[in-house]
Amino acid sequence: MAGHEAPPKREEGAFKPKILGILCNWCSYAGADLAGGGRIQYPPDVRVVRVMCTGRVDPLFIMKAFTDGADGVLISGCHFGDCHYLEGNYKAAKRLFLVKNLLKNIGLEDKRLRMTFVSASEGAKWGKVITDVVKTVEELGPSPLAELTK
């Protein structure tokens, strides 16, 4: 659980997932900053790349991350209807369905890719989202593609 207590420590040598987070500047990145201000504690496995809008996310970015060996990818933007650029998040979500299908077709669990909607006022939710994403990827284990890149 994300909250004010520290997340449970991993055992020595346990799998540390590599997760890429692409966040929109206006909602999710701000929400993640708010989680910081509120000292919400969550696992440190997600590395963040900031874009102005999730609409910027090219499906190839996601495929690149997976071929580079990412165990998971998180795309997070504004709630529907709340996009700073009106509808970028709809367009991103639409593309992500395609990418999920693609992942399934190449035999990769589509759960490794997730899109979430966290607003600038949802710091606590951000903690929960990260905790849950990390848990999901931990349960799936290392990406089979990551083994290949090694």
Next chain:
Amino acid sequence: MAERKTKKETAPKKETTAAVKKQAPKKAAIGEQPEAKKEARVGVFICHCGTNIAGSMDINAVQEYSKSIPNVAYVDNYKYMCSMPGQAVIDKAIKDNKLTGVVVAACSPRLHEPTFRTATKEGGLNPFKFEMANIREQNSWVHMHDPEGATDKAKDAIRIAVAKASLLEDLFPKSVPVERAAMVVGAGVAGMQAALDLANAGIKTYLVEKTPTIGGRMSQLDKTFPTLDCSQCILTPKMVDVGRSENIELMTYCDVESVEGYIGNFDVTIRKKARGVLTPKEAEARGIVGGGCNGCGDCEAVCPVVQPNTFEEGMKPRKAIYIQHPQVVPLIYTIDKESCIKCDLCVKICGDEKRAIDLNQEDEFVKVKVGTAILATGYDIFPIENKTEWGYKRYENVITSLEFERLICASGPTGGHMVRPSDGVAPKKVAFLLCAGSRDNTGIGKPYCSRFCCMYSLKHAHQLIEKMPGCQPYIFYMDIRSFGKMYEEFYYRIQDEGAKFIRGRVSNILEDPATKNLMVYADDTLLDRPMKLEVDLVVLAAAVQPAADTNRTRKLFGVSCSMDGWLLEAHPKLNPCGTTTAGVFLAGACQGPKDIPDTVASAEGAASAASIPIHTGHVELEPYFAQCIEEKCAGCGMCVNLCPYTALALVEKDGRKVMQVTEAKCKGCGTCGGFCPGGAIWMNHFATPQIVAQIDAFLLGGEQ
């Protein structure tokens, strides 16, 4: 035709287009290694932020690691990077080491990106050759008990930032002129104050109000705490000033229909709802000289339709043609189209001279251009009948505080005689329920404190004691929050005057069907015992919530809201009047519950903030717009329809179609760039090679 227009618009930007053409081969597609990377010399500056960052990670390890990152030419750390000496470190390092890019690993770019961009500029680089690694808000503060994890994450964050900084390009903000006009949405006390301030600063201000009159909630109140000023007495002069001001264009009974554009140049379409009654100006425009409504009220007298008056909280009738109350500004009647039966009686009595009434008037749309806008949409009362245990709308003698205000107000439905609704008799015992729906975690009410209910309930108790000797107020409270100037003193005064305070929430209210008296059940937590009390009247200090159309309005202006629906400020402490949309500001209770002093203060703040770009005359827009790499563009036109701002168009060039960007319209979201199947769109500062380099840096490492 459309194509020709676009060509014409973009003609002066030939230079930019040409520049892209020249650079294009340098811009690598996904997977290619761009040339720039080889020559980049990046400086990394790690901030301790006191112990905020240094307390949760090993700064030395991060510094040592940073030296091994490709393209890093210099690494330093400092206790407070944002301080003057900290910035001087950056300045000196850029010059001494011939750096081409700067990475500061510190707090969030949302906080200090502007600071360090300035420092980068002072060092002689283009300010956009700067990238920030967020190792505080998204690292040290959220991994306080995991120094190892935090240190690893900081190393990765710096590596990712360096990868981007190596590929950043010089960018130049676009300066655009600012329209010398402002808009204020909502004409309660916040909107009026903001509009007056702007107008007095010499700025043309459009004050848009959805109801037929200005004044808002404050005009419904009787007295104001703690000074006990008469609310109308201090408000009406302001209303009159607003009505008279030459710089204020009052647009009552109007809605904002659509908003386009950006700071400095908002194109706002206003829907002028059909009043059914012409103002003298409108009458003159129709050639009726000396005509139009003069507020005589003859029409109201003959109108046969009776409706509840919403201004009086439904406790007084009004006609289908009405004014809300005698002090309305502007003094123009309005026809309630829903209930009007078109009997024409009003038209006849109004006469041939004035000819003010037009029953078939239709909504009109007006377009105005403004540089900045202030939202002051205010609050509504929470539907307290949802808390069924208190029986509002079930029991006649359970009323809300706003109804109490009207009942005790000399201009109210009873002429100021405080009586209870069931039998019109003056109450002897009155219970006030505080936190009615506020500070409520049951999921029915609101979790927040509504901030002014404690104080107005104290004022209500005072008014009862003063006006009706022998009447006993009982105040059921959780805590009395009397935090403002002279508020605590006011609380003592009401205690001395004899109001009875019971600390406990009311669990249930039952009505005696014969007397319509109410039995109030509560738990007195100070005496630690359950209690019941029979009273004549119960007043619920109901919670407040954002006004009904706040959500619609905020979306038009691109403003975010907090979880409770209140409009979200850019920063709660350092930018409380601003929003994430440049040029749009907040005033008053649309941002969260505020009493009158706080509301007026925030309105003055918003007016000041909104006047700055207007007085400066120009603003700089971040140059994050899209550009077309014409060699790669297949002219498919998919991007054209994706753009929510119609900034893209296909044009003929050298015998084939290519996409062209109208930079002034592009807001830089990158939705086109995220889609383009040919990779032909270059998003300034968020270009595909830059983002791919970030992904590669994270996952493939690249330590030397």
